[in-house]
Amino acid sequence: MSNIWYLSPSNQSANIGVDGYGSEKEQMNLLVDEITPHLDRAGVSFHRGDPDITIQQRASESNDMDACFHLAFHSNAGGNGNAWGPVALYYSEAGKRFGQKLVEGLLALGQQNNRASNLGQNKGLYELRKTKAPACLLEVDFHDSAVGVAFLTKRRSEIAEAIARCIIEADGKVFVPATSEECTQLCLDWGLFDLSDGLGWNTSLTRREASVLVVRLKDLIVKEVNSQ
Ligand SMILES: [Zn+2]
Structure with missing residues (x-):
């Protein structure tokens, strides 16, 4: 196994959120834009999937580079406008442990949350099923609710730092302040x-x-x- 984290922001350009959110693809790339400088400063090795390749290509890239962890970034939908809070989906126990850390890190920001559970096993999702590395698909919040969109857009920098801190800690590195x-x-x-x-x-x-x-x-x- 390499020491490379594979970061895979959603490529779903047709998933449009409320309140001027724009697309899931656009927003998840903006989020990862703010995560990677923290990883660079801490000395974490990562590869960010090209925004325009498919999830099949992402999984095979991740496997080819023998990534140590595969982390996909998404925003959620299907909550009829009344759902908010983070959900981490995983396949393996290692994916679950990291998903738990991500959820704890986000909720510690005071993120509003009305999910019965913030963790779920899912053996059907391509990037969880086809990746050799432990994997997690993080639904940061819901883009079809105003509460979710407010969190995703207004607090992006804090979300990015919280996620980066989880990666840096799991990688055995130390968070280096930004300013x-x-x-x-x-x-x-x-x-x-x-x-x-x-x-x-x-x-x-x-x-x-x-x-x-x-x-x-x-x-x-x-x-x-x-x-x-
Ligand atoms: Zn998605």
Whole structure:
């Protein structure tokens, strides 16, 4: 098995949501657009399925690259406008475990939810049935309800971060903050540098300064190792 996560945003351009949602394909690609930078910063290996290939091609690509996990992104329908909340569909136990994490991560955002169950086994869906890797098909929320669409569109960045955090944790990596403010705060918290020189974020380090950071990081690592 490789260490590659196969990300498969819906290619269903004919599934149109309410309230100006547009298509499921468009929205799921926008979501994955916001997930992948988090994965890049954390050093997670992934492949994103081309938007215009079929799910059959996605499954065979995923199998050819021996992906470690196959994750499909969808928005739900068929709720008559009265359904909302995430649903993770899986085939195997490994898919179920990850689906559970995704659902927990989304609900922790305060996502409204009226599903009796947020997890379901489905052995019929092509991308669950035909992929060798453990797989999960996440229905992030319903695009045929106003509540679902509001969550999907207004809180996309938070959804993306929550999903990315699940992937990063499952991959054994550490989430790296996105903004310079967050990174600066982390560096201050860890004592890596202070801001007393008044220099801005884009100031370059000399080799000497970079070496000081390495020594400080080594100290942190040694303290952490010794405390275990
Ligand atoms: Zn779908």
